[in-house]
Amino acid sequence: MSGVSKMVLLAVAGLSGVLVLIMGNNPFGGGSEENPTNPTYTVSEVDVRDIDDNLPLGTLNYLPTQELGDQLVRYNYYTVSYSSQHKNAEWAAYELLGARLDLSTRTKRKNFKSDPDIDSEASSSEYRNSGYDRGHLVPAHDMNFNETAMSESFYMTNVSPQVPDFNRGIWKSLEGKVRKWAKKEKRLYVITGPLLKKTVEDAERISPTGPTIPRGFFKIVVDYEGGEKKGIAFMFKNKDIDQPLEQFVTTIDLVERYTNLDFFPNLTAEEERTIESVSDISLWTKR
Numbered sequence: 043m044s045g046v047s048k049m050v051l052l053a054v055a056g057l058s059g060v061l062v063l064i065m066g067n068n069p070f071g072g073g074s075e076e077n078p079t080n081p082t083y084t085v086s087e088v089d090v091r092d093i094d095d096n097l098p099l100g101t102l103n104y105l106p107t108q109e110l111g112d113q114l115v116r117y118n119y120y121t122v123s124y125s126s127q128h129k130n131a132e133w134a135a136y137e138l139l140g141a142r143l144d145l146s147t148r149t150k151r152k153n154f155k156s157d158p159d160i161d162s163e164a165s166s167s168e169y170r171n172s173g174y175d176r177g178h179l180v181p182a183h184d185m186n187f188n189e190t191a192m193s194e195s196f197y198m199t200n201v202s203p204q205v206p207d208f209n210r211g212i213w214k215s216l217e218g219k220v221r222k223w224a225k226k227e228k229r230l231y232v233i234t235g236p237l238l239k240k241t242v243e244d245a246e247r248i249s250p251t252g253p254t255i256p257r258g259f260f261k262i263v264v265d266y267e268g269g270e271k272k273g274i275a276f277m278f279k280n281k282d283i284d285q286p287l288e289q290f291v292t293t294i295d296l297v298e299r300y301t302n303l304d305f306f307p308n309l310t311a312e313e314e315r316t317i318e319s320v321s322d323i324s325l326w327t328k329r
Contacts, residue, residue, distance in 0.1 A: 105123075106135065106305040108303075109302075111125075111126075115160065119190070119191040120135065120180045120194070120200070122134045122200060127162075127242045128242060129163065130236050130256065133233055134233070135232070136231075137229065138221070138229070139229050141228070142187035143225055152192060154176055154197075155196055164198050165198065166198060169252075174205065174206070175209040175210070178200055178201065179201070179235060183221065184217070202236045203248050203253055204256075211283065212285075212287060216261060216276060219287065223326055229267050230264065231263070232263055232264075233261070233262040234261045236258070236260075237259060242254060257279065258277060258278050258280050260300070262305055263326075264294075272320065272326070273318055274326060275294045277300070293321045295319050
């Protein structure tokens with residue numbers, strides 16, 4: 043992939059919104075594990091350039107902070123902060139547009155693939171017989187609006203070890219719910235990532251040289267452009283879960299404390315209170 047369509051940067055201490063000046067107007071970029079019983083995903087053959095997806099992002103025109111040494115990788119439609127030590131993305135960030143979700147036709151599913159520009163990336167084969175799914179951070183179904191987006195969602199940088207029943211259960215349900223919200227709210231910002239051990243030495247791996255196994259996962263959703271700006275977060279343990287999704291709602295503030303990241307460093311104090319400190323799912327489900 044050319045440097046025009048993808049950019050890899052090494053994180054520096056204190057990285058924040060300033061980096062966006064290097065990367066352009068859309069820092070977020072232009073699913074779940076494969077289901078053996080359903081070998082196809084939907085993908086669009088429609089030219090999506092007519093969708094108004096290049097509007098300025100305003101106050102949200104930046105990326106979350108990173109850990110020192112992580113690689114920042116910008117694909118066309120999403121961005122990841124990748125830890126070569128953990129062989130996991132620290133986070134994946136993207137825009138989810140409701141208009142894109144309506145563009146779809148049928149196509150064969152893609153194969154997971156390595157990114158040649160990434161240092162010490164996990165390989166798809168390391169998951170074989172590991173007992174863990176290749177869990178998407180940016181869901182393949184969120185990227186079904188064109189061939190490039192779908193293909194990029196199968197990079198191993200977008201994959202993290204997930205317990206199968208978790209990946210195919212509550213995690214899949216949350217992905218579907220976020221898509222419904224995107225159709226209602228028109229445009230959302232989504233950040234997803236694993237809850238990793240602070241030190242690599244303390245982390246279990248799926249194989250001797252494979253990725254570390256996350257303790258859990260988080261997903262953050264923000265509606266900043268609607269009349270009622272709001273944010274919500276979810277945190278789960280990486281295990282089979284049979285409780286209702288609503289029991290795992292939390293605040294963005296709490297996820298920041300768990301991860302030691304600042305997801306929206308350019309928010310004003312008032313905006314932070316509005317978006318990061320509220321955990322009210324009724325704001326998202328009401329008509």
